[in-house]
Amino acid sequence: MSETKRPPALTRRGFLKTTGAAAGVAAAAGAGGALPQLAPAQASASTVTAEGEHTVYTSCRGNCGSKCPTQVVVREGKVVRVSAAELPGDDAPRRRFCVKGYTQPQRIYDPDRLKYPLRRVEGSERGAGEWERVSWDDAIDEIATKIGAAVQEYGGTSVAVWSSYGSYGVLNGCMAGYMSVGYGRFITALGATVLGAGADYAQIYEQSTLLGISGNDQTDIVNAKTIMCWGGNPAEAYIHDWQFVCEAREAGAKLITIDPQYTASAMHSDIYVPIRPGTDGALMLAMANYIIENGLTDEDFMKSRTISPFLVKEDGTYVRMSDFGVEPTQGPISSTTGKPTTIDPNVVWDAQAGEARQASEVENPELLGFFEVNGQQVQTVYQKVKDLITEYTVDKASEICDIPAEQIEELARIYATEGPVAVLTFQGLGHHVNSHHNFKNLAFIAALTGNAGKPGAMMTRGTCGMYPYNSKAYFMGTPGASLTGMYLPQIMETGKWGAQDLNIRVLWCCNGNVLSCESGRAELIEAVKKVDFVVCVDVNMTDTAQWADIVLPIPHAYETQDFDPVCATPYPTFYRKAVDPLYESKTDIDILRLIADKLGMGQIYDKTDDEFLHLVLDTETNLAYGGGYQAFENNTLGRNWSFSDASKIDTFKSTASGRLEYYIEKPAPRNNFGQEVADYERYPYYENAHEAYWDNPLREKYPLMGCSQHHKYHVHSQCAYTPWLRELEPEPRIKINAADARERGISQGDVVRVYNDHGYAVLKALVTEGIKPGVVSIPHGFQADQFIEGHTQDLTSVVMNDFCSNSAFYDFLCEVERCEGGDR
Numbered sequence: 175m176s177e178t179k180r181p182p183a184l185t186r187r188g189f190l191k192t193t194g195a196a197a198g199v200a201a202a203a204g205a206g207g208a209l210p211q212l213a214p215a216q217a218s219a220s221t222v223t224a225e226g227e228h229t230v231y232t233s234c235r236g237n238c239g240s241k242c243p244t245q246v247v248v249r250e251g252k253v254v255r256v257s258a259a260e261l262p263g264d265d266a267p268r269r270r271f272c273v274k275g276y277t278q279p280q281r282i283y284d285p286d287r288l289k290y291p292l293r294r295v296e297g298s299e300r301g302a303g304e305w306e307r308v309s310w311d312d313a314i315d316e317i318a319t320k321i322g323a324a325v326q327e328y329g330g331t332s333v334a335v336w337s338s339y340g341s342y343g344v345l346n347g348c349m350a351g352y353m354s355v356g357y358g359r360f361i362t363a364l365g366a367t368v369l370g371a372g373a374d375y376a377q378i379y380e381q382s383t384l385l386g387i388s389g390n391d392q393t394d395i396v397n398a399k400t401i402m403c404w405g406g407n408p409a410e411a412y413i414h415d416w417q418f419v420c421e422a423r424e425a426g427a428k429l430i431t432i433d434p435q436y437t438a439s440a441m442h443s444d445i446y447v448p449i450r451p452g453t454d455g456a457l458m459l460a461m462a463n464y465i466i467e468n469g470l471t472d473e474d475f476m477k478s479r480t481i482s483p484f485l486v487k488e489d490g491t492y493v494r495m496s497d498f499g500v501e502p503t504q505g506p507i508s509s510t511t512g513k514p515t516t517i518d519p520n521v522v523w524d525a526q527a528g529e530a531r532q533a534s535e536v537e538n539p540e541l542l543g544f545f546e547v548n549g550q551q552v553q554t555v556y557q558k559v560k561d562l563i564t565e566y567t568v569d570k571a572s573e574i575c576d577i578p579a580e581q582i583e584e585l586a587r588i589y590a591t592e593g594p595v596a597v598l599t600f601q602g603l604g605h606h607v608n609s610h611h612n613f614k615n616l617a618f619i620a621a622l623t624g625n626a627g628k629p630g631a632m633m634t635r636g637t638c639g640m641y642p643y644n645s646k647a648y649f650m651g652t653p654g655a656s657l658t659g660m661y662l663p664q665i666m667e668t669g670k671w672g673a674q675d676l677n678i679r680v681l682w683c684c685n686g687n688v689l690s691c692e693s694g695r696a697e698l699i700e701a702v703k704k705v706d707f708v709v710c711v712d713v714n715m716t717d718t719a720q721w722a723d724i725v726l727p728i729p730h731a732y733e734t735q736d737f738d739p740v741c742a743t744p745y746p747t748f749y750r751k752a753v754d755p756l757y758e759s760k761t762d763i764d765i766l767r768l769i770a771d772k773l774g775m776g777q778i779y780d781k782t783d784d785e786f787l788h789l790v791l792d793t794e795t796n797l798a799y800g801g802g803y804q805a806f807e808n809n810t811l812g813r814n815w816s817f818s819d820a821s822k823i824d825t826f827k828s829t830a831s832g833r834l835e836y837y838i839e840k841p842a843p844r845n846n847f848g849q850e851v852a853d854y855e856r857y858p859y860y861e862n863a864h865e866a867y868w869d870n871p872l873r874e875k876y877p878l879m880g881c882s883q884h885h886k887y888h889v890h891s892q893c894a895y896t897p898w899l900r901e902l903e904p905e906p907r908i909k910i911n912a913a914d915a916r917e918r919g920i921s922q923g924d925v926v927r928v929y930n931d932h933g934y935a936v937l938k939a940l941v942t943e944g945i946k947p948g949v950v951s952i953p954h955g956f957q958a959d960q961f962i963e964g965h966t967q968d969l970t971s972v973v974m975n976d977f978c979s980n981s982a983f984y985d986f987l988c989e990v991e992r993c994e995g996g997d998r
């Protein structure tokens with residue numbers, strides 16, 4: 175049997191006929207659920223709600239960041255309705271849901287869902303879309319044989335597991351590659367290669383990992399007097415934040431949106447700043463200079479809660495008590511290394527005593543100044559950073575960012591004097607190659623003004639923490655190699671990763687759709703073509719699955735049981751199985767069990783799923799606090815015991831110094847392959863984007879700066895084929911400013927070709943005043959067959975900043991032309 179093409183998308187009417195569930199879905203979409211609700215605090219996992227129906231408490235598994243607690247109503251073994259779970263007490267305002275959640279049943283009962291294993295038809299080209307059905311036995315045999323042969327000939331690292339932004343789970347895998355029982359045990363037992371995601375690491379790596387800053391809980395947004403939506407559109411893309419933004423607005427808060435696109439959030443704002451893409455870092459540094467020059471700093475905060483007074487030597491390292499002969503002591507065990515940390519206290523200059531002393535013992539340290547300590551010239555961190563950023567004056571930033579100088583001054587004044595300020599950061603701040611610098615810069619202006627670590631004051635909106643878990647359950651050893659998947663083209667070309675030989679022969683794609691959702695699609699596809707054998711596991715035939723040799727069907731999230739320790743709400747995401755998996759789908763961990771058996775390493779999965787969940791969740795501490803697996807068995811919305819009112823505000827407990835940090839003493843690259851690390855990785859800094867900057871000579875050929883947007887009908891590519899969502903937004907359209915369109919003879923709805931040296935895409939034009947002239951934007955999440963030709967990610971490249979290995983989603987220049995006969 176050969177399968178080549180998706181049938182046309184179902185209409186709403188078609189869907190109603192297809193599933194007996196539709197009436198229920200429709201009722202839920204309109205009314206949020208018509209049946210009586212049970213108090214979730216008492217609800218059991220599966221609660222009878224009406225004759226023939228029962229409700230299962232679980233969580234929406236879209237990777238949109240919300241992880242909404244969800245109730246799934248099941249009738250006759252089918253999901254008939256999903257809606258937001260009611261939340262008790264003070265958590266009630268966190269109840270939320272969106273159209274992507276309501277339409278999940280359409281994903282489950284999608285007639286085009288992958289139903290059984292598929293093998294590329296022998297003799298057909300990879301990517302040609304010609305498939306034949308195979309039995310699970312044959313598929314597993316073939317995969318195990320290929321993996322076994324590759325390991326025998328080239329070693330464990332020749333098998334690479336590539337994960338991305340899909341659903342998360344401690345059993346079945348996640349973005350971080352091997353942080354799950356299923357993949358972690360398989361990868362570490364084989365010594366295989368982990369290929370991780372590239373997206374969003376500007377913020378994840380720089381802010382969370384290096385600086386240790388998390389942000390306040392989203393409910394704290396209501397305490398802000400000023401809210402800055404920086405580089406995003408929460409009204410559509412982060413609805414879980416938006417409700418609290420609206421509440422703060424009703425209480426009188428000022429709303430500012432900084433974005434090249436005039437979004438729904440911008441429309442509701444008091445001040446809209448149409449910044450040039452990729453220049454936010456320059457704006458932050460100019461704000462810092464204005465705040466310093468105009469005496470708007472909060473010196474008490476800087477002295478007591480930031481690293482500003484710490485003394486730093488000429489080589490960039492801190493002066494510490496060990497410099498005075500005081501032996502460092504042992505600190506708590508690091509959750510990342512598993513080893514004890516070292517405590518070697520920082521030193522400041524005591525203004526009264528006129529000498530260097532341990533920071534914790536000095537009430538009034540000098541913030542500025544050069545000093546001599548032990549015969550060495552030292553200065554305060556603040557002095558050093560202040561001197562390093564002076565070139566970013568308001569006038570200079572005005573030119574770089576294309577914002578009037580007066581507006582930059584106004585922003586700086588508001589930020590410094592109308593706090594507490596909640597800055598809500600989004601992809602616009604982190605999707606240029608080197609945009610990780612933004613997060614040091616943002617930490618610096620927060621440190622100058624006290625806009626962090628207090629109610630209503632945050633550098634970003636945080637999560638509700640991490641549910642404590644036992645990650646040792648994931649590993650049998652260590653991976654053979656671990657790096658960002660975006661390096662695949664380079665590795666396939668050279669057979670090297672730094673000094674290490676790396677000969678990848680088998681590629682396993684899971685937990686996401688890398689060939690649609692990572693930048694540099696064309697280069698990635700060329701690299702995938704060079705791999706001998708490619709497996710992809712997914713619910714649908716995605717852009718990535720199209721390039722595999724074998725595609726394996728996995729269940730929808732409501733058909734499996736799993737757990738995600740990252741908490742978006744105080745209710746950890748325990749994914750409870752609502753219905754049995756459809757067709758022949760098998761979970762990732764069950765597939766891996768079958769392959770491990772064939773490879774003679776079946777003992778790595780020596781427990782059932784339930785037993786593994788117990789192993790992960792039943793830590794001593796969880797059990798002591800009434801948490802662990804049992805808590806979810808009895809009450810599926812069991813609250814995260816480790817999340818408290820106190821932990822709603824990020825008080826810098828996770829930073830190395832316990833203070834707000836904006837300087838990195840020993841900057842370590844995310845992927846270390848022996849590269850040089852520039853000194854500027856230590857401090858607030860601005861540099862042009864890799865490609866998308868105004869003065870780039872390439873603009874003569876490609877004058878438009880490209881970017882993208884997340885919005886309400888997509889979670890990456892997960893909802894790409896959801897019929898009702900495609901009725902609302904059937905196809906991708908490129909936003910282009912009316913003046914740019916006029917110049918090119920492009921009218922509303924024309925078919926246009928957008929192109930650059932990386933590739934091209936053909937799609938319709940959305941001509942609007944709602945985007946800055948010189949900028950175009952294509953929505954994220956559509957699949958290749960939804961473009962007339964090409965793909966958004968054909969316009970981007972795999973180039974990365976080697977320090978934080980962040981993707982180039984918004985970092986491209988392009989030109990747009992009307993297609994011949996483009997008014998069709």
Ligand code: SF4
Binds near residue numbers: 235240272275
């Ligand atoms: S897609 Fe996101 S916001 Fe929408 S229901 Fe699911 S978790 Fe909630």
